[in-house]
Amino acid sequence: MTRQSILEYAATLRPRYQLAGKREKGALLDAFCRLTGYHRKAAIRLLGRSPARAAAARRGRPRQYDRTVVPSLVAIWEASDRLCSKRLAPFLPGLVDALERHGELTLPAKMRALLVQLSPATIDRLLAPTRQRQRRQPITQSAASAALKALVPVRAFGEWTGVTPGSFQADLVFHCGEQTAGFHLTTLVMIDVASGWTECRAVWGL
Numbered sequence: 001m002t003r004q005s006i007l008e009y010a011a012t013l014r015p016r017y018q019l020a021g022k023r024e025k026g027a028l029l030d031a032f033c034r035l036t037g038y039h040r041k042a043a044i045r046l047l048g049r050s051p052a053r054a055a056a057a058r059r060g061r062p063r064q065y066d067r068t069v070v071p072s073l074v075a076i077w078e079a080s081d082r083l084c085s086k087r088l089a090p091f092l093p094g095l096v097d098a099l100e101r102h103g104e105l106t107l108p109a110k111m112r113a114l115l116v117q118l119s120p121a122t123i124d125r126l127l128a129p130t131r132q133r134q135r136r137q138p139i140t141q142s143a144a145s146a147a148l149k150a151l152v153p154v155r156a157f158g159e160w161t162g163v164t165p166g167s168f169q170a171d172l173v174f175h176c177g178e179q180t181a182g183f184h185l186t187t188l189v190m191i192d193v194a195s196g197w198t199e200c201r202a203v204w205g206l
Contacts, residue, residue: 006038009036010032010047013028014047016028017029017047029043029047032047069111069115069126070126070130072105073127074127074130075104075105076088076092076095076099079095080095085127086120088120089120092115092117092118096112096116160193163193164194165194165195166192166194167194168190169190170188170189170190170191171189172187185202185203186203
């Protein structure tokens with residue numbers, strides 16, 4: 001059942017539920033939970049509301065972004081080689097301009113205005129279903145301990161301003177598809193942030 005159909009069903013059931021005795025209320029709750037999948041406590045709160053409160057608008061800010069922007073956002077994300085949201089957000093205006101210029105995107109003015117001002121949190125929310133379907137890096141076999149992570153100095157994207165040559169970013173790239181089972185190679189990639197010089201070394205896997 002959709003959210004709207006559940007609310008409509010609750011609205012028709014509410015007057016009867018609020019006038020019913022204890023035993024009848026229990027039977028109505030059982031039927032409601034079975035049909036809607038609601039937890040019993042949530043069903044009690046929903047059916048016990050006054051009609052005015054039940055008809056009130058959803059709390060919080062109205063949602064500004066609907067699902068229509070997702071296909072365009074996914075195309076931009078793929079064109080950026082799947083940048084993380086914090087790195088993608090500042091480059092959205094430039095990426096949208098480039099993709100439109102080369103005929104890869106054709107956006108209405110309203111949608112374009114929405115896309116170029118997306119926040120990292122909104123990008124994560126909108127891309128979450130796509131990321132789950134298109135996981136590129138498999139889950140690692142063992143997680144590093146918190147103590148080990150604390151020994152490794154890590155800078156966020158915006159903290160590299162004014163660095164001198166010799167400051168490196170390093171990461172491992174898995175070449176094993178979606179599973180780590182079997183033999184595969186791993187590449188250690190090191191980039192000098194100041195100069196852009198890149199060194200890659202292959203690491204034998206198992």
